[in-house]
Amino acid sequence: MIGILNYGMGNLRSVANALSFLGVEFSIIADREEIPRMDKMILPGVGAFAAGMRNLAEFGFIPVLNEEVVGKQKPILGICLGMQLFAEVGFEGGEYTGLGWIKGEIKKLDPKDPALKIPHMGWNHGIVKKPSRLLQGIAPQADFYFVQSYYMACEPEVVSSTCEYGIEFPASIEWGNIFGTQFHPEKSQDAGLTLLKNFAGLEPN
16 A cells, blocks of 8 residues: 655645556555555655645654654655655755755756756656666656756765756655655656556565
């Protein structure tokens, strides 16, 4: 069973619709007591870093997620803001502490080309950088749907694919049981559905 975490920041319905289309069993979780019953979790997210962390704290999710993800090594997929919250710190409207599962920072996307508008919105290429359980069956260069003004600056060893928009930034990350996509797989047609199917089928490490 996959738990889609509802902490007031997520594009929940489109993720749920994609999993329903794939025939994947899931539950939308807003009660922290339900989290330990899940085999895997998806942390979606639309909005600002500070608000995301504040909402996770207010819902009481952070200690439970640390126990399940770090302690029990359950797979988790962060989508867009959800992936960014895995970092140590975010610099959106100030400096804010993240979950700290991935060594890295969330920085403003600042392309030097004035023709490149912020937010980065729409289809762009993801370039596979290393073997990835999440990206199996997806072309080495596939199109995904992005909506972002910030990106994760992190160590290369956690980056499974990259994208370029004035600068090269991580399009997806994979570190043990922790997975993330800067793009929205639920809006990325066949490639995104393949990624979600791969996540649903993951076996523990």
